[in-house]
Amino acid sequence: xxxxxxxxxxxxxxxxxxxxxxxxxxxxxxxxxxxxxxxxxxxxxxxxxxxxxxxxxxxxxxxxxxxxxxxxxxxxxxxxxxxxxxxxxxxxxxxxxxxxxxxxxxxxxxxxxxxxxxxxxxxxxxxxxxxxxxxxxxxxx
Amino acid sequence: xxxxxxxxxxxxxxxxxxxxxxxxxxxxxxxxxxxxxxxxxxxxxxxxxxxxxxxxxxxxxxxxxxxxxxxxxxxxxxxxxxxxxxxxxxxxxxxxxxxxxxxxxxxxxxxxxxxxxxxxxxxxxxxxxxxxxxxxxxxxx
Amino acid sequence: xxxxxxxxxxxxxxxxxxxxxxxxxxxxxxxxxxxxxxxxxxxxxxxxxxxxxxxxxxxxxxxxxxxxxxxxxxxxxxxxxxxxxxxxxxxxxxxxxxxxxxxxxxxxxxxxxxxxxxxxxxxxxxxxxxxxxxxxxxxxx
Amino acid sequence: xxxxxxxxxxxxxxxxxxxxxxxxxxxxxxxxxxxxxxxxxxxxxxxxxxxxxxxxxxxxxxxxxxxxxxxxxxxxxxxxxxxxxxxxxxxxxxxxxxxxxxxxxxxxxxxxxxxxxxxxxxxxxxxxxxxxxxxxxxxxx
Numbered sequence: 319x320x321x322x323x324x325x326x327x328x329x330x331x332x333x334x335x336x337x338x339x340x341x342x343x344x345x346x347x348x349x350x351x352x353x354x355x356x357x358x359x360x361x362x363x364x365x366x367x368x369x370x371x372x373x374x375x376x377x378x379x380x381x382x383x384x385x386x387x388x389x390x391x392x393x394x395x396x397x398x399x400x401x402x403x404x405x406x407x408x409x410x411x412x413x414x415x416x417x418x419x420x421x422x423x424x425x426x427x428x429x430x431x432x433x434x435x436x437x438x439x440x441x442x443x444x445x446x447x448x449x450x451x452x453x454x455x456x457x458x459x
Numbered sequence: 460x461x462x463x464x465x466x467x468x469x470x471x472x473x474x475x476x477x478x479x480x481x482x483x484x485x486x487x488x489x490x491x492x493x494x495x496x497x498x499x500x501x502x503x504x505x506x507x508x509x510x511x512x513x514x515x516x517x518x519x520x521x522x523x524x525x526x527x528x529x530x531x532x533x534x535x536x537x538x539x540x541x542x543x544x545x546x547x548x549x550x551x552x553x554x555x556x557x558x559x560x561x562x563x564x565x566x567x568x569x570x571x572x573x574x575x576x577x578x579x580x581x582x583x584x585x586x587x588x589x590x591x592x593x594x595x596x597x598x599x600x
Numbered sequence: 601x602x603x604x605x606x607x608x609x610x611x612x613x614x615x616x617x618x619x620x621x622x623x624x625x626x627x628x629x630x631x632x633x634x635x636x637x638x639x640x641x642x643x644x645x646x647x648x649x650x651x652x653x654x655x656x657x658x659x660x661x662x663x664x665x666x667x668x669x670x671x672x673x674x675x676x677x678x679x680x681x682x683x684x685x686x687x688x689x690x691x692x693x694x695x696x697x698x699x700x701x702x703x704x705x706x707x708x709x710x711x712x713x714x715x716x717x718x719x720x721x722x723x724x725x726x727x728x729x730x731x732x733x734x735x736x737x738x739x740x741x
Numbered sequence: 742x743x744x745x746x747x748x749x750x751x752x753x754x755x756x757x758x759x760x761x762x763x764x765x766x767x768x769x770x771x772x773x774x775x776x777x778x779x780x781x782x783x784x785x786x787x788x789x790x791x792x793x794x795x796x797x798x799x800x801x802x803x804x805x806x807x808x809x810x811x812x813x814x815x816x817x818x819x820x821x822x823x824x825x826x827x828x829x830x831x832x833x834x835x836x837x838x839x840x841x842x843x844x845x846x847x848x849x850x851x852x853x854x855x856x857x858x859x860x861x862x863x864x865x866x867x868x869x870x871x872x873x874x875x876x877x878x879x880x881x882x
Contacts, residue, residue: 328774328784329622329767331615333668338611339514340488343481344752351751351810361751361810373480377518386615387774387784469633469643470626470763472756474809479752485611492610492669502610502669527756528633528643621796622770625763655762659800 319455320356320394322349323413326384336383343376346408346422349392353406357451359444367441368430371404375425382412382419389413396452401438401445403427460596461497461535463490464554467525477524484517487549487563490533494547498592500585508582509571512545516566523553523560530554537593542579542586544568601737602638602676604631605695608666618665625658628690628704631674635688639733641726649723650712653686657707664694664701671695678734683720683727685709742878743779743817745772746836749807759806766799769831769845772815776829780874782867790864791853794827798848805835805842812836819875824861824868826850 324345332338354360364371384390391411398405403425410420428435437445465486473479495501505512525531532552539546544566551561569576578586606627614620636642646653666672673693680687685707692702710717719727747768755761777783787794807813814834821828826848833843851858860868 327767327771329614329620329770332611333613333615333617334511334513335615336513339517340481340484340611343484344750347481347752348750370475372475372477372524373521375518375520376480377516379516380514383513468626468630470629470755470761473752474754474756474758476756481752485609488611489609616793616795618795621799622763622766625766629763652757654757654759654806655803657800657802658762659798661798662796665795 319458320349320353322352322392322394324348324390324392326386326388326390328386331386334383336385337388339378339380342378342380342410342420342422345390345392345410346376346378346406346424349394349408350406350424353394358447364444367444369435369437369441369444370429371426372429373424374403374427376422378420378422380420382415382417384410384412384419385414388415390419396448396455397423399448399452401436402434404448460599461490461494463493463533463535465489465531465533467527467529467531469527472527475524477526478529480519480521483519483521483551483561483563486531486533486551487517487519487547487565490535490549491547491565494535499588505585508585510576510578510582510585511570512567513570514565515544515568517563519561519563521561523556523558525551525553525560526555529556531560537589537596538564540589540593542577543575545589601740602631602635604634604674604676606630606672606674608668608670608672610668613668616665618667619670621660621662624660624662624692624702624704627672627674627692628658628660628688628706631676631690632688632706635676640729646726649726651717651719651723651726652711653708654711655706656685656709658704660702660704662702664697664699666692666694666701667696670697672701678730678737679705681730681734683718684716686730742881743772743776745775745815745817747771747813747815749809749811749813751809754809757806759808760811762801762803765801765803765833765843765845768813768815768833769799769801769829769847772817772831773829773847776817781870787867790867792858792860792864792867793852794849795852796847797826797850799845801843801845803843805838805840807833807835807842808837811838813842819871819878820846822871822875824859825857827871 326337330337330341393409395407397407405425408422412419467478471478471482534550536548538548546566549563553560608619612619612623675691677689679689687707690704694701749760753760753764816832818830820830828848831845835842
């Protein structure tokens with residue numbers, strides 16, 4: 319499991335006095351960028367290899383509101399990977415309130431020159447990094 | 460079906476040269492606000508009645524990228540309503556490219572003094588507005 | 601004078617119950633993009649000519665808050681242009697409250713291949729469009 | 742001098758491949774919130790005292806672009822304070838590029854029940870915190 323911490327900012331609040339729900343999608347991206355960087359598949363490396371990984375879909379389930387200045391920890395796991403599709407699961411813990419506040423999922427493909435590619439076939443080194451991360455994740459929980 | 464039009468703005472692009480995926484969640488809200496206003500359940504009316512309707516969940520499926528200056532039409536329908544839960548479905552058409560680019564769903568509850576309430580029981584007038592909108596929607600497609 | 605209208609959106613509010621001050625900078629850009637498009641110097645034309653016009657500076661004076669759903673008209677004038685530097689002035693009128701709410705200025709240069717260029721010398725056609733707009737603006741107020 | 746560090750995020754880029762200029766206004770706020778918190782005038786304390794401090798004006802001078810993943814340090818100083826008006830100066834250093842990239846200023850008043858108030862008169866304790874911070878700042882540079 320990869321952990322990413324983030325303070326809820328004032329400019330992210332709305333007039334209900336809570337963090338506006340659109341910001342969670344940005345926080346998911348921040349956690350994902352940090353995660354991919356850590357396992358060696360960071361943006362610059364992928365770009366150098368000519369691969370981009372656009373967001374194919376997201377879903378977010380809002381359980382408890384987050385407020386300005388709350389400390390949030392996002393716990394990210396790889397929920398699916400088959401070389402062509404990557405699915406990530408996110409649990410948002412509000413450390414200030416000590417409560418699970420949000421659950422989310424994102425799905426991603428891989429594109430080279432605007433064509434869908436299989437990491438397994440065309441970038442076996444990156445595929446290997448992901449596969450070995452998942453092996454460790456499944457062992458350590 | 461309710462239609463909401465919107466130009467994709469420069470400040471909404473990212474360095475992939477497309478509209479950043481988090482913005483679609485804001486556009487869904489803009490369409491929803493305009494829709495609720497049109498059927499007589501607008502924000503100010505709900506607020507005066509002491510009811511807020513927070514977002515309980517969203518899901519977005521990104522099919523085609525949207526680019527700066529593209530004209531987008533969001534087609535909104537009520538996909539579920541039982542007095543307690545409201546679910547809205549959104550289809551994003553890129554009028555500039557003449558293509559369906561995104562599909563999305565949002566789910567909403569109703570709160571009065573931080574308690575979940577049934578519109579049907581506590582605000583029958585608003586419930587009636589929604590029920591009669593849905594009757595018209597199902598007839599006219 | 602060029603006029604651009606815009607509704608203040610819910611996702612632009614903050615927990616003080618007003619539009620967050622960072623959004624005005626986005627609205628200035630929206631008005632500027634629409635203005636340059638109208639006088640024939642739109643983004644796609646400039647891009648085709650290989651010219652970008654980054655923001656060199658902004659200043660914003662907030663006089664009155666704007667609230668969700670307020671209708672805002674931005675009145676844009678060219679306050680300075682010498683072929684190398686473009687300065688635009690913005691007055692934000694809150695049509696819902698019938699009051700001038702914000703005044704702002706933005707400054708812009710012109711870049712070709714990352715070098716500062718003079719529109720007057722290198723893109724005389726675009727320079728001519730701006731000069732003739734200003735002539736009309738000064739006559740008509 | 743107060744220092745605030747921040748990574749430039751992917752969702753803050755635009756299609757020029759740089760951080761969109763509107764985000765700097767949000768980063769200024771983040772630095773300001775952290776600064777006021779550190780000197781004991783944090784948002785929650787001010788709110789408990791019934792005082793809000795809206796932004797009266799900003800100006801930003803963009804010298805060098807910032808790119809995704811760059812590490813930015815904002816150096817904040819109090820440039821003016823007289824009990825009624827607070828002016829803060831910001832220097833943005835791009836630690837990744839080792840260069841001063843942006844300079845900015847923000848101005849703030851103080852409101853109690855929507856009336857402009859003097860901190861010096863009505864909240865002498867908070868005024869004292871600011872005055873003693875400034876004394877230290879002027880000694881230590």
